[in-house]
Amino acid sequence: MIARRHVLAAGAAGSAALALAACGGDSGGSGGEVDGEGKTLTFWLMEGTNASADAYIEELKTAFTEATGATLDVQVQPWDGAHDKFVTAMAGGTGPDVAEVGTTWVPEFADAGGIDDLSEDIEAAGLADGLVEGLVEAGSLDGGTYGMPWYAGVRSILANREMLEAAGVAEQPQSWDDLLTMITTLKEHDPDWIPFPVAGGSIFSAMPFVWGAGGEIATQEGETWTAAINSPEAVEGLTWYTDLALKHDASTSAATTWLETDSLAAFLQETVPMFITGSWVPATIEAENPELAEKLVAFTIPAKDSAVAPSFLGGSLMCRFTETAEPELAFELIKLVTTGDFATRWAEETNYFPGTTAALDEVVAGGDEITKVFATQMTEGGKSVPVTPAWGKIEGAKTLGTMISSVLDGTAVQDAADTAAEEMDGFFSE
Amino acid sequence: MSTAAPDLRDRQDGAAPLERRAVPPGRRLRRGLAPWLLLAPALIVLGVLLLWPMVRVLNLSLQDYELKNLLRGDSNYVGLDNYVQVLTDPFLWQIVLPNTVGFAIVCVVLTMAVGTVVALFLNTLGTAWRSICTTAIMVAWAVPALTGTYIFVWLFDPQSGLVISALDGLGLMEAGSVNWFTNRWSFYAIATLNVVYHGFPFIAVTMLAGLTTVPDELYEAAALDGAGAWTRFWQVTVPTLRPIIAVCVILSTIWDFKVFVQIFLMPGGDGSTREVMNLGVWSYTQSFAQGEYGMGSTIAVLLTALLMVISVVYIRTLMKEEEL
Amino acid sequence: MNRRTPATTAARAIGVVVLLALTLFPFYWMLSTAVDTSPLSRGASLLPSGLTLEHFEHVLVDAGFLRYVRVSLVVALGTVVLSGAVALLAAVAVARFRFRLRTQVLVMVLMVQMVPLEALVIPLFLQARTLGMLNSLLGLTIVYLGFSLAFAIWNLRGFVAAVPRELEEAAYVDGASWWRMFRSILLPLVAPGLVATSVFSFITAWNEFIFALTFMQDGSKYTVGVGLRTFFTQNTADWGSVMAASTIIALPVVLFFVLVQRNLAKGITAGAVKG
DSSP states (O other): OHHHHHHHHHHHHHHHHHHHHSOOSSSTTSOOTTOOTTOEEEEEEETTSOTTHHHHHHHHHHHHHHHHSOEEEEEEEOSTTHHHHHHHHHHHTOOOSEEEEEGGGHHHHHHHTOBOOOHHHHHHTTOSSSBOHHHHHHTEETTEEOSEEEEEEOEEEEEEHHHHHHHTOOSOOOSHHHHHHHHHHHHHHOTTSOSSOOOTTOHHHHHHHHHHTTOOSEEEETTEEEEOTTSHHHHHHHHHHHHHHHTTOOSOGGGGGOOHHHHHHHHHTTSOSEEEEETTHHHHHHHHOHHHHHTEEEEOOOOSSSSOOOEEOEEEEEEEBTTOSOHHHHHHHHHHHHSHHHHHHHHHHHTOEESBHHHHHHHHHHOOHHHHHHHHHHHHHEEOOOOSHHHHHHHHTTHHHHHHHHHHTTOOHHHHHHHHHHHHHHHHTO | OTTHHHHHTTHHHHHHHHHHSOOOHHHHHHHHHHHHHHHHHHHHHHIIIIIHHHHHHHHHHTBOOBHHHHHHTOOOBOTTHHHHHHHTOHHIIIIIHIIIIIHHHHHHHHHHHHHHHHHHHHHHSOHHHHHHHHHHHHHHHHSOHHHHHHHHHHHTOTTTOHHHHHHHHTTSSOTTSOOTTSSHHHHHHHHHHHHHHHHHHHHHHHHHHHHTTSOHHHHHHHHHTTOOHHHHIIIIIHHHTHHHHHHHHHHHHHHHHTOOHHHHTSTTTTTTSGGGOOHHHHHHHHHHTTOBHHHHHHHHHHHHHHHHHHHHHHHHHHHHHSOO | OOOOOHHHHHHHHHHHHHHHHHHHHHHHHHHHHHTBSOGGGOTTOSSOSSBOOHHHHIIIIISOHHHHHHHHHHHHHHHHHHHHHHHHHHHHHHHHOOOTTHHHHHHHHHHHTTSOHHHHHHHHHHHHHHHTOTTOHHHHHHHHHHHHHHHHHHHHHHHHHHSOHHHHHHHHHTTOOHHHHIIIIIHHHHHHHHHHHHHHHHHHHHHOOHHHHHHOOSGGGOOHHHHHHHHHHHOTTOHHHHHHHHHHHHHHHHHHHHHTHHHHHHHHHHHHHHO
């Protein structure tokens, strides 16, 4: 480990020199960033983000080989079980050189020492300015930046215009009451529909309601975090959201274990008129069912008394695993992916918002109505989960997910929230 | 197989005298060393892959060993803190332990009952039908636990599985109206079905092989005494087959306590539905999802201890029955 | 036991039908879902709504399942060879020799089978990490050798004990060395037992899940089990393909089992009766 750190420091210095001279003499004997001849770099890319990922990957590989001479091995990883896989890979030293890491996991992995602080490399490459603030913040721990912002997304309501119009409810809801009216009208219109699936496995569909009622997941005072998920506001939001399923018949029992992909599958079969989903999903629908894609319409998730509730600003950072043998080459890949053509292309293909401000403005200006709705949700309501190493554990323990599914399964909201809060406090105090 | 077993039974009578016959001194020495040479590879493998890791897991269970420590390569001994934490956790007593022990007991009892009934039934059949049925239950045995689990998950799929569709068709229940995987009892009912289905063939085949060795005269004698089928089973079959029954019970207990895949692969079984966790899944998720290797080891040690207690009891019983 | 009245014959026939139906049903449901054109709307109908091989094509071609099959085969065959060799030697030792600590060795062999894999996965993972054996087919094979060995020894010693000692003694009388006797007398006679034991080792390795999940992080080195889980999490509602993949995993094992079932049952009985 000590030797590894030494090479890293040399690597950072090497990159700075390379920016000027484009040749590296003393960078840990690797011969410099553009000389990756005969080397192979492994890159873990999360699955499902880009519907046309195959073509993108092929071109990325070619571009990377052209730029550095090294071979790029891209391995696509499913989101489900990804956290465990990252933890295990870091523990086993079997991780990739570079990986796409979800924002909420970065502080945990950084704290464990599994990924590198990239601030010096980012600074040296002149990329420090013009990064999307929310993403930088999510990747920050103790003053270090442990990932290079790549892309961000936010969840809003996506709907099937035809089904909504058939029931006569195709307006942006201005409050919870409006949303409830929409749902009940849809259910009355066709009792076989699942008007608004309450997916038990998707915590980020539930959080906008916690936040929309003025609640928080946890609050920070100085260095210490305290769970707030059992506060009256948060419980009010949770109650309202879960009641959609429990009292208003908006969902189906099967949805208690549904992930967002299951809601999407039902939406694709046109039994679901609307659901909460991410800004990246319209592109997937376009690829799966172009006919349905024509009928899409988006709404911001309403708060209790306003049209835009805070919604989780999620996304991914490009991170470098500490175990990599090729830190400079790895950073080359990070640059290639997060800046320039590949960054814009990724944003266009995925409906995600890029991680640099310049590209973000461009995408929003040129986007369609749906993109604008998601952009509104992000700029007016983009919100982060507690930025602490403990968060990864809370997510790994599925604390909030368990809370939601137990409520959907009949536990009283306050009890479930108290249990979750107790567990979260346990993680915070470790 | 009915002919093979009886002539195995007279090993001791034939072997012992031969052993004592004059053997040249050189050979005797080599024969003293020979078993250990033959055993050496096996002992090394078992030692390195099973015994040494057990020592290591004990050592880890005394540490607050997290991903951090692993990556830094340091250790962090905390004495018995992990044990105190686990043993005072209501989650262990209310959820995990009942799930593990209760589930295992139910599974062993059901597996033994179903297996024995099937064996008794097969024993009444003619050769042709018996081998057809044996082949069929071999299929049930052979289906890997992993795929078997997915089959049962699919059968009980809340939206379009066979069971809900059938109930829907009968007008008893609406498709999508209930999710059996989120409720602790129905979750374990499905898991029990899966484990018993997978486990009974071993019992049936083994018991059947044993049944064919029971001399008919014993039954005839009992029948002459006026014993009915039920009495004959308890007074003739069970005592004669005691060693076989003991082995069956030991093995199924061991298997059913260690059940992991069948739980882990069910929806919510990987730790997301907390109330269906058993010791194995808890240990695994603590370690590999939370990066808390110390705590995971502690739970693993407890599980192992539980199994050891049970198996020592059984081995004692077995050793009384027959010299190993 | 030999009475044959019409009533008992009928009862037996019903028993056979019920037994066959219940034992084969899940397997049948897997197969028929795998070839069903639209498994999701099949409901409770016993016959598939149409026949197709598209699920198999999807799994093998698009999802690259052949790759997983290859990995699993390499690991399982490696396990079979190693564990057969090591177990046979040990079985001869415990079945043919009376030596001090013999009972203790046997108890140990029985006891190690009780060690839960969940308890071993943490230390072996750390060990394999140190040795660079993660993501390695050899590493996984060695681990599986450990798991299949105890049962293999237990199973084989029954077969070894069943070989009449007179044959061995006759070989010695003819002046054969122990090794010679082992090769030309013992080995051929326990061959059926070796087959049965190999099947067990193969199945242990082919079916194992926890270690494969934990050790193999590289997608190109997934075993069939881990491959199926990955596939399942990505395609939760695609039951046709999940069942097609399950069929691919289950079929070789089932065929193997049925083919060697006689030997298998003999081995178990020998192991059990011999105690």
